[in-house]
Amino acid sequence: MIWSKHSISFQPASVDRWLRRVLTAAATIAALIMLLIVLFLLYESWPALQQLPLDRFVSDASWHPLEAQYNLLPMLTGTFYASSGAMLLAVPMGVLSALFMVFFAPPQVAMLYRRLLELLAGIPSVVFGFWGLTTLVPLINQWEPPGLSLLAAILVLTIMILPTIAVTSHAALLAVPREYLQALAALGLSHWGSILGIALPAARTGILAGIMLAAGRAIGETMAVLMVAGNVVQHASGLFDPVRTLASNIALEMAYAMGGHRGALFVSGLLLLLWVMLLTAAASWLARNRHA
Amino acid sequence: MRHAAKNRWRDRWLRWLVYATVAMISCVFLWILFDLVRGGVAHLSWGFLTDSPRDAGRAGGIGPILVSTLLIVSVALASALPLAWSTAILLAEFVPTASWPGRVIRFSLQVLASVPSIVFGLFGNAFFSVYLGMGFSILSGGLTLACMLLPILVSTAEAGLRSVPAHYRLSGAALGLSRMAVLFQLLLPAALPAWVAGLLLGIGRAAAETAALLFTSGYVDRMPESLLDSGRALALHIFDLSMNVPGGDAPAYASALVLVILLLLINTSALLLAQAWQRKRIVPS
Known part of the structure; x- marks a missing residue:
């Protein structure tokens, strides 16, 4: 059994609404991180994806990135x-x-x-x-x-x-x-x-x-x-x-x-x-x- | 008669195969531990734990590296825990499992859990180090690890809350307590051991990480002066010594031994805690 030292009842119900808002905000951030990761990977690879036709990644002579060969x-x-x-x-x-x-x-x-x-x-x-x-x-x-x-x-x-x-x-x-x-x-x-x-x-x-x-x-x-x-x-x-x-x-x-x-x-x-x-x-x- | 003999033969064969596999895996585990102890124990001393590395790590110790590791792990936990625990409370107590917010959040975390650590490294480099301008720093590495730890922290905390019996909540509601009071006075104390176990697992995961830190917290092996300094994590130190420093094997063994002992301690206490808590919970309340 868990006793609390001070009175914990009779708190206004608005406390619950407030708690829920904070929790929802945190959970939204947590859920958005995956989206952020995908966005930033896309953002960084966008120039390469635009400049190079996709088949270059499988048809180039080899992987010589300094000579722009990206197989x-x-x-x-x-x-x-x-x-x-x-x-x-x-x-x-x-x-x-x-x-x-x-x-x-x-x-x-x-x-x-x-x-x-x-x-x-x-x-x-x-x-x-x-x-x-x-x-x-x-x-x-x-x-x-x-x-x-x-x-x-x-x-x-x-x-x-x-x-x-x-x-x-x-x-x-x-x-x-x-x-x-x-x-x-x-x-x-x-x-x-x-x-x-x-x-x-x-x-x-x-x-x-x-x-x-x-x-x-x-x-x-x-x-x-x-x-x-x-x-x-x-x-x-x-x-x-x-x-x-x-x-x-x-x-x-x-x-x-x-x-x-x-x-x-x-x-x-x-x-x-x-x-x-x-x-x-x-x-x-x-x-x-x-x-x- | 022939059939029975064939069955007996097959049973024996299966039993033998199972025992051989288990023996082999146990032997490999012991082999790894034995190798690390044999290679590292001679180099290990109090001085090794506190000195600064000299000559690219061949001499001296791992003092600043332990400090950097501790800082990176602390930053990661300090930023991940509030988010993760709030999310867990929301998922377990406020949103029905089948509702769309619950499904979306859970799906997103599930995908996040599967992301390879090197991809976290790429993201951390692009977002924290370059886009937010933190450069190669303990802060950037710690925040990258925080993203990585979220799923495991959320799932352990949510499981902890869910296994608190429903009558705690019902009794609280019957007494007219606010849900906040029920949460903080009843549910959290009851779920605490599970949360601590999850926290320990998170620490273990963070301390073991290398790939996500390669391009976020960097390689500098000096004592860090602020969170914006680059700091080398212990796992990265082992990697650097064994790959880039000829003659770095002895300190690499000793560092690996330190890391493995730390992780075995952390993970064992997490397991024991979770187990003790579960045993307590089986007793009907």
Whole structure:
């Protein structure tokens, strides 16, 4: 019970009207920030978008911003390879982790493992990048030089997005009605049967939504990838080739970019934003239609 | 009979796969921690935490960098918290979930949560540093981070308010209290632990950020004298030492160790707080 020292009743109702006005003003500002971000990205990339026909961003000889050559394709393929490689590894590992927490582990162990995943998610991307640079890259270099490579980027990204997939899949699996699983156990169905036949299909949309969110993170991740990927502007032809992603391209060149170059970087930021927004929209659409 | 044997074999195979995955992930986590401790512990000392960096960070410590980090995080929270908490109160207590203002605000925050941090960096550079003329400064970096923190602060605070039982509000209304009084005297004290947990998560997120600060708060590693000075955040220091300073690995390890210990402490207390609060809430009131 909470007691208050002074009288709190008999305040005029106008207090409530006033409170509501303040709250509405604050919430309006909060809601407008997203709009402001889109507007400023457009504002900064407008000169570049006006001067250059859109197809220049895919048809120029290469990315030589100082000679006004703005082909973004190598960065687009780099981003695509790195994030899809990471998804290929992180999705099965994340879902298996979620299965472990729901079906295989005693509650305390499951809780402990969930804490571990949450702490892993809290480690800053620059630390993952640093660890990749000092530990993974030399290992890969022994196997196949130069070490700074698409493979290193994929591995570091995998560790970074795995907790997102595991935690969202865990939540989705927990939402599957207990009766389904108890009924299956009563029927003597095997683990394999109940998990693959019932639990995963029932949790499908929730897991998919988590995967979309993780993909968004992988595409937008900057520092860790920048530190281990080698950052050569090229279409990778193998796992050991260095690549440059859209996000790390911005981080590498913003410091000295002027005029059209700066505009082109803002265009690539806009592109990145649209890509990630599409994935998020898909994820929230899935989450909303979970019970449909 | 054959069917049962096949099922048993599949079950064993699945179990093995799950355990192997979990063991591998746990090992990687421990491997990262172990590497950081091994690489950083020898370089770590009281002097390292308080001295100024010398020779581009190869020698000396991280004193001014810790101060800059603290300032950036404080600016971010001081500007984000009032907005975020007001929004959360409005969403949880005043607007119906399905109404259009509720939907618009929630949608906007959801999109904001998905924006990659490098895009926040671009926006912060264009808006705060150039358009508003703040230049490369702690203020500009902090405000950029504030935009980034809004969604997580709003969602944790809103969830906290929503889980306060409805009878608190009904009893308050029955006593003729104004909604303001109900809010400040009943709901906020009840939701406080959830709010603090959200606040800690926000601090953790802000202290971990690098990409959004590259072009907003800048690289200068001197002790900042005002909020309009450029100041280098700890995460950015690690990046700079490992990428641009040959021979900077030892201080980079030590700085990474400091950052990770800080974040593990902050995040663990947030988790424990949220957990303790939830356990308390399960007891019927």
